[in-house]
Amino acid sequence: MAKILLLGSGELGKEFTIAAKRIGQTVIAVDSYENAPAAQIADMTEVINMLDGHALDAIVEKYKPDYIVPEIEAIRTERFYEYEKQGYTVIPSAKAANFTMNRKAIRDLAAKELGLKTAEYRYATSVESLKKAVLEIGIPCVIKPLMSSSGKGQSIIKTEADVKNAWNYSQAGSRGDVAEVIVEAFINFNYEITLLTVTQQNGKTLFCPPIGHRQERGDYMESWQPATMENSALNEAQQMAEKVTTALSGCGIWGVEFFVADDGVYFSELSPRPHDTGMVTLAKTQNFNEFELHLRAVLGLPITEITQERIGASAVILASENSQNPTFEGLETVAASPKTDFRIFGKPTSRPYRRMGVVLTYDALNGNISEVTEKAKKLASEVKVISK
Numbered sequence: 074m075a076k077i078l079l080l081g082s083g084e085l086g087k088e089f090t091i092a093a094k095r096i097g098q099t100v101i102a103v104d105s106y107e108n109a110p111a112a113q114i115a116d117m118t119e120v121i122n123m124l125d126g127h128a129l130d131a132i133v134e135k136y137k138p139d140y141i142v143p144e145i146e147a148i149r150t151e152r153f154y155e156y157e158k159q160g161y162t163v164i165p166s167a168k169a170a171n172f173t174m175n176r177k178a179i180r181d182l183a184a185k186e187l188g189l190k191t192a193e194y195r196y197a198t199s200v201e202s203l204k205k206a207v208l209e210i211g212i213p214c215v216i217k218p219l220m221s222s223s224g225k226g227q228s229i230i231k232t233e234a235d236v237k238n239a240w241n242y243s244q245a246g247s248r249g250d251v252a253e254v255i256v257e258a259f260i261n262f263n264y265e266i267t268l269l270t271v272t273q274q275n276g277k278t279l280f281c282p283p284i285g286h287r288q289e290r291g292d293y294m295e296s297w298q299p300a301t302m303e304n305s306a307l308n309e310a311q312q313m314a315e316k317v318t319t320a321l322s323g324c325g326i327w328g329v330e331f332f333v334a335d336d337g338v339y340f341s342e343l344s345p346r347p348h349d350t351g352m353v354t355l356a357k358t359q360n361f362n363e364f365e366l367h368l369r370a371v372l373g374l375p376i377t378e379i380t381q382e383r384i385g386a387s388a389v390i391l392a393s394e395n396s397q398n399p400t401f402e403g404l405e406t407v408a409a410s411p412k413t414d415f416r417i418f419g420k421p422t423s424r425p426y427r428r429m430g431v432v433l434t435y436d437a438l439n440g441n442i443s444e445v446t447e448k449a450k451k452l453a454s455e456v457k458v459i460s461k
């Protein structure tokens with residue numbers, strides 16, 4: 074059986090570990106804190122700072138894993154190139170993990186090398202250079218730290234007076250050691266999607282039905298599958314996803330994010346791993362959920378097809394306060410609702426806006442996707458995270 078070193082042990086890693094344990098694999102769950110969601114069910118656990126290359130080397134040396142599976146972005150991914158040289162398999166590849174942890178690397182690859190349509194962008198390394206970049210891009214524009222996820226440190230500049238605050242906010246929310254931001258033109262999109270894309274050892278790339286989602290503060294609130302979209306836009310997105318995943322190389326599932334606007338489809342960014350909005354597949358919307366697909370692609374088990382079995386939605390359960398061992402109220406209401414399920418991730422602490430669980434709803438293929446999504450949203454709003 075394979076030994077999988079999971080780097081990052083949040084909700085996505087937990088579902089991946091469940092999928093792996095179901096088919097008898099061994100998982101070593103790593104994170105920066107004790108009792109992370111995946112650590113609660115993995116075979117072994119380690120707590121290290123994954124941005125520390127020496128600590129990472131020591132773990133790889135200790136376990137000699139068959140697969141190194143990153144689950145977060147805050148990892149000293151430069152070390153991955155060395156692990157590949159030593160014969161380790163990094164999922165999807167050292168290049169994919171390294172490029173996607175830094176918005177600059179992935180954006181330049183997509184826009185300049187591959188010629189994908191993206192929002193116009195500039196980089197800035199100080200308040201002064203940010204001012205200049207904002208003037209060049211135009212207002213409104215979006216500011217993001219080069220290294221961050223789930224909207225951390227991200228803000229929209231609406232007037233010139235916002236520049237200083239946007240810079241300070243970006244630096245507080247940035248997680249790497251790089252004091253640089255990307256300035257993107259604000260795309261007034263009609264809707265946005267995640268296109269889960271599976272690349273396999275047998276060379277066959279498969280796409281999941283598109284996932285629609287709504288974001289607040291740069292973080293997802295609800296997602297639904299399938300997103301209703303024109304075939305031409307979907308084809309365009311699929312072609313871009315195939316291009317970018319081929320350039321990054323390797324096998325696994327990828328969450329490729331797009332904005333669909335009047336003037337076409339914009340590539341935004343991608344995760345070289347299961348995507349948070351893809352938790353909707355836990356509502357059994359497909360023959361395999363995104364974690365099972367990732368696992369199969371990692372292990373080199375062929376996936377012949379991805380089929381949509383029913384429609385579904387997910388809505389997040391967020392905390393509002395800092396607390397230890399929070400509990401939940403309102404789960405009875407969720408449980409009492411038909412065609413509904415939920416997950417509580419078991420995070421040992423809460424903080425404002427931390428994602429603690431999801432409500433999942435579904436219906437038959439001929440059901441109404443807006444109703445299913447509204448239902449998930451309403452039920453999630455009835456769950457309260459209680460601090461002791």
Ligand SMILES: Nc1ncnc2c1ncn2[C@@H]1O[C@H](COP(=O)(O)OP(=O)(O)OP(=O)(O)O)[C@@H](O)[C@H]1O
Pocket residue numbers: 192215217221222223224225227257258259260261262265288291292293330341342349
């Ligand atoms: N240029 C833009 N124009 C309009 N909206 C944007 C733009 N960039 C980002 N957004 C909005 O902010 C959301 C989060 O942006 P982005 O995906 O870049 O952040 P992130 O921190 O990488 O989030 P995650 O890690 O959850 O994917 C997008 O899904 C979109 O709703």
Ligand SMILES: NCC(=O)N[C@@H]1O[C@H](COP(=O)([O-])[O-])[C@@H](O)[C@H]1O
Pocket residue numbers: 081082083084085086144145222223348349420427428
């Ligand atoms: N958009 C990326 C994403 O959703 N990542 C998921 O959130 C966890 C971190 O959560 P935390 O910040 O609550 O510890 C990560 O470990 C991963 O599962």
Ligand SMILES: [Mg+2]
Pocket residue numbers: 330342
């Ligand atoms: Mg994103």
